[in-house]
Amino acid sequence: MYYEPGRQSHGLPYDPFKSCVVPRPIGWISTVSRDGVQNLAPYSQFQNVTFDPPTVMFSANQTSEGLRKDSTVNAEQTGEFVWNMATYELREAVNRSSEEFPPEVDEFEVCGLSRLPSRLVRPMRVAESPIQFECQYLQTVRIPGNGPMGTVDVVFGRVLAVHIADEFLTPDGRIDIPRIRPLARLGYYDYTSVDHSFSMPTVMTMGGRAGLEGSPDKARLALTGS
Template identity: 50%
Template sequence: MKYDPQEDNCPLPHSPFRSCVVPRPIAWISSVDEQGNDNLAPFSQCGILTFDPPMVMFAANHYPTGQRKDSAVNAEKTGWFVWNMATEALKEAVNISAMIVPSDQSEFELAGLEKIKADLSDVPMVKDSPCHLECRYVSTTVIKGSSELGTVDLIIGEVIRVHINDEYIKSDGCVDIEKVRPIGRMGYLDYTVIDNTFSMEVPMSDEIRAIMSEIMAGSAKKNETTGVE
């Protein structure tokens, strides 16, 4: 089976496109507007851009009316947002926070979530999330779609502070992802849980490995001096 999404009607009853790029992380974005109203929403069109400096992005589709998502607007106007890690234990709250509600209604309250204040801004964070990335807003790129709903605000932020619950850090200093059990978005209405990981090292010469080690060590040292925890 093959088809051209720009020209043909999909021969399947449901579009398979979003099932071909999986699993996708969920950017559980918290923000606050200029009036002090809290906002929390999940986005599965997201990811990291680079590690030096650490930067993330999420894409927020417009509503059919052309109205923009609160998360995008709040990040632009206040200059900050927080990426909270979405986990299996919090999946019901993640789903509830995806509801479309008025801007002055807090998804934290709607989902029964306890919040804590970020260190560097007034943005609230999900207390029970094992990881938070405090992000300083960098830019917005509007990507025009074939419809208002297909149009997205691509929001980029630089990670200025990282919070990780010590309970989820292993003795070797690595994050215990299998204990965290983050959820990922599949296609359709489906999600998955990361509960099985394996390691592979890319083959490289000793010379290249030494260069890469030096680069990574320099990045870690830079984080120590810029307040990234």
């Protein structure tokens, strides 16, 4: 099949676009308002941007009423946010937190989640989540779109601190992803989780391998030799 979005109908009962870019990591973003209200919401358009320094982004489309998401507003006004890893075990809470609650609602309470204080930023961390990033807000790129929801805020943040639950570290010092079972978005109302992995030898140089690993120290060692 072939179609041109916005110009030609795809002719299918469900729009295929989001099902073509899968799986998508979920940015389960916690923020706090200037009034001290804790906010938590999942974004399936989330990714790391670079590793040196570690930087992440999440894309927040406007609400069905054409308003900017609380996560975006809070991150911009306070300069901070936290990413919490969404897992298969936490799938119901992730789904519940996707509802468009008013700004005065604390999603931690609605979803029955426990809070953990962060060390460097004010937003709380999801205690049940195995990995969290404390982030400093960098900037927002606002991309105009169609209709009330089409416009999107792409929010960038620098990772200041990383929390990893020790129980999910293997004896050789790796994160046991299959044990964690990170949750990921597919298209439609479908999700998946990572329950197995495989390794593939790379033909890249030492510097390239450092980039694949995402290690600034090894990248500098490959470049300078010290």
